[in-house]
Amino acid sequence: NAGVTQTPKFQVLKTGQSMTLQCAQDMNHNSMYWYRQDPGMGLRLIYYSASEGTTDKGEVPNGYNVSRLNKREFSLRLESAAPSQTSVYFCASRGYGTSANEQYFGPGTRLTVT
């Protein structure tokens, strides 16, 4: 099992450019999440998908869109990148259940917007 995979690992964009961050999990998990991590801010939830076919906003959704392509894949799109979106982006997944099941994280995408 590869767990949670993310592509690309690194990306540099110019202001106004667009890109899509890809995430896939092979653990048959229902829920998937996108976070950003900034120094001193901790991990903040951007969007999540509780199950295939559903998506919802997290704490910091502005400037982002998501697509739950199928049960395995959850992508994050930046339509018009801004320097404030320079960050490390993590995808995570979680198994089914109403109990507090843990989330499993990918290795991250380091994005710089100039």
Place this chain on the structure above:
Amino acid sequence: EDQVTQSPEALRLQEGESSSLNCSYTVSGLRGLFWYRQDPGKGPEFLFTLYSAGEEKEKERLKATLTKKESFLHITAPKPEDSATYLCAVQPNGRTGGTSYGKLTFGQGTILTVHP
């Protein structure tokens, strides 16, 4: 609003010097509290889930405990390979008492450095 505060921000220990990391939280009904370890340039790695006050869990040199207001991560006789950032997160109950879809609120983390 759910809040998680971790202290200290950074902790330097000598190898073998035991200590504790603190995670204080406020949440409207706790479904679970999680501890993660994060190495530089990597994603967070799951360590423990605690569900209710009084619960304890152990893994090698780490022991996590939980009260109604805070959690501690105790590190006994640490080694240099324990150096990492330790993250605490809470999952609240849903507003209607049901699921919150696993949404977590994270603290800022404690950077632990263990010197040989």
